[in-house]
Amino acid sequence: MRTRPTAAFFAVVYAFAVVMLGTTLPTPLYAIYAGDMGFGVTTTTVIFAVYAAGVIVALIAFGRASDVLGRRPLLLAGAALSLASALVFVTAGPEWQLIVGRVLSGLSAGIYAGAATAAVIESAPPAWRNRAPAVATAANIGGLGLGPLIAGLLAQWGPAPLRTPFLLDIVLLAVVFVGLWLIPEPNALVRDAPGRERARISVQRLSVPPEVRTVFTRAAIAAFAGFAVMGTFTGVTPSFMSHIVGIDSHAAAGLVVALLFLASATTQIVVRGMPTETALVVGCAILVAGVGVVVGGLLAASMTLLVLGALIGGVGQGMSFSKGLAAVVAASPAARRGEVTSTYFVVAYVAISLPIVGQGIAAAHWGLRTAGVAFNIGVAALALLALVLTVIEVRRTPGTCLLYTSPSPRD
Numbered sequence: 001m002r003t004r005p006t007a008a009f010f011a012v013v014y015a016f017a018v019v020m021l022g023t024t025l026p027t028p029l030y031a032i033y034a035g036d037m038g039f040g041v042t043t044t045t046v047i048f049a050v051y052a053a054g055v056i057v058a059l060i061a062f063g064r065a066s067d068v069l070g071r072r073p074l075l076l077a078g079a080a081l082s083l084a085s086a087l088v089f090v091t092a093g094p095e096w097q098l099i100v101g102r103v104l105s106g107l108s109a110g111i112y113a114g115a116a117t118a119a120v121i122e123s124a125p126p127a128w129r130n131r132a133p134a135v136a137t138a139a140n141i142g143g144l145g146l147g148p149l150i151a152g153l154l155a156q157w158g159p160a161p162l163r164t165p166f167l168l169d170i171v172l173l174a175v176v177f178v179g180l181w182l183i184p185e186p187n188a189l190v191r192d193a194p195g196r197e198r199a200r201i202s203v204q205r206l207s208v209p210p211e212v213r214t215v216f217t218r219a220a221i222a223a224f225a226g227f228a229v230m231g232t233f234t235g236v237t238p239s240f241m242s243h244i245v246g247i248d249s250h251a252a253a254g255l256v257v258a259l260l261f262l263a264s265a266t267t268q269i270v271v272r273g274m275p276t277e278t279a280l281v282v283g284c285a286i287l288v289a290g291v292g293v294v295v296g297g298l299l300a301a302s303m304t305l306l307v308l309g310a311l312i313g314g315v316g317q318g319m320s321f322s323k324g325l326a327a328v329v330a331a332s333p334a335a336r337r338g339e340v341t342s343t344y345f346v347v348a349y350v351a352i353s354l355p356i357v358g359q360g361i362a363a364a365h366w367g368l369r370t371a372g373v374a375f376n377i378g379v380a381a382l383a384l385l386a387l388v389l390t391v392i393e394v395r396r397t398p399g400t401c402l403l404y405t406s407p408s409p410r411d
Helices: 005-024 027-037 041-062 065-069 071-090 095-123 126-157 164-182 188-192 210-245 250-270 276-300 303-331 334-366 368-396
Strands: none
Touching: 005 071, 005 095, 005 126, 005 164, 027 041, 027 126, 027 210, 027 250, 041 065, 041 095, 041 210, 041 334, 065 071, 065 095, 065 334, 071 095, 071 164, 095 126, 095 303, 095 334, 126 164, 126 250, 126 303, 210 250, 210 276, 210 303, 210 334, 210 368, 250 303, 276 303, 276 368, 303 334, 334 368
16 A cells, blocks of 8 residues: 555654654753763764764765655654664663764764655655655754754653653654555666666765766855754754753743744745755854854843844755755756755754854863853854855856746745
């Protein structure tokens, strides 16, 4: 029994959101783990870093796998890794188990970043085809936002705060497996090709086809800046709140991180028809403004400014990132779409991990506030650089639009 095209499309979207949700469930729980196990901000950033390393390893190792084997087997494998991560966290005791759980979670996210993005776009029925890239990125980042929100609420008011969020995740993943089992293979090239005519699986060399490189490079600049902002929020904002602002609330910590991701996801849908070069320039400018507000929040120990910075930063990230992803996918050959998309996400996850590790090390030497201000200023400088490079490229090629693809009549 197979599902109808629209049902199959939403089954893939749901799977994407749930797997990404599972990757951010631990975010507001780190304070509890730290209290129970006696570790500090530096250890927290290491735990986050191994997650990012897992993502990058999966993107490199399996970037082409879904182009060869099909999207569906990789989606099932990624969901299985997500389930394994949840089971590890349910039984987590010493710190090494947290690290194992985060590595498994990172591997699942790395598989889904490429395979699920391509699967959402390829499985979209005609009525959703033009919106599929925005839906894919919204499922990705929206899922990331729901994770800390759900975990924070359950940790604050639910029983067994270190287990209940992951038990819920296991239930959600059970539905994922049912949906993925029933859908047809989204990749028509794999579905229709004889097995011996398919390419061999090889390790992703992070190369991009020549015809895509111009689009890819420009999109990656904006992606790096936006994901650096996300990395800063995801890794250390709960510590900012408890140690600098003086608010020790798991629900509030989860809410602040969720606001960033949900603002990003909403923006990606709202600005779907916005010209690409405009979205990149305006998005980077908003990122600079948002990070500036966060710096003000750290200096003034203001919860209001941290929340406002999360919202503004999320809008800027969503505006620039979604257009870049859509342009990269549209420019990629169908047979290499998963590979190119995975390469794009490697750039993003390098950005989401570096600020976290840097802030953890710096906090041990300079203090959390000084490290946070310094690294947020660095992120703002990066976003400003992306803005300047985008403007220079637009001016260098008058009459053309940076990363621009002609909108369809439906837009």
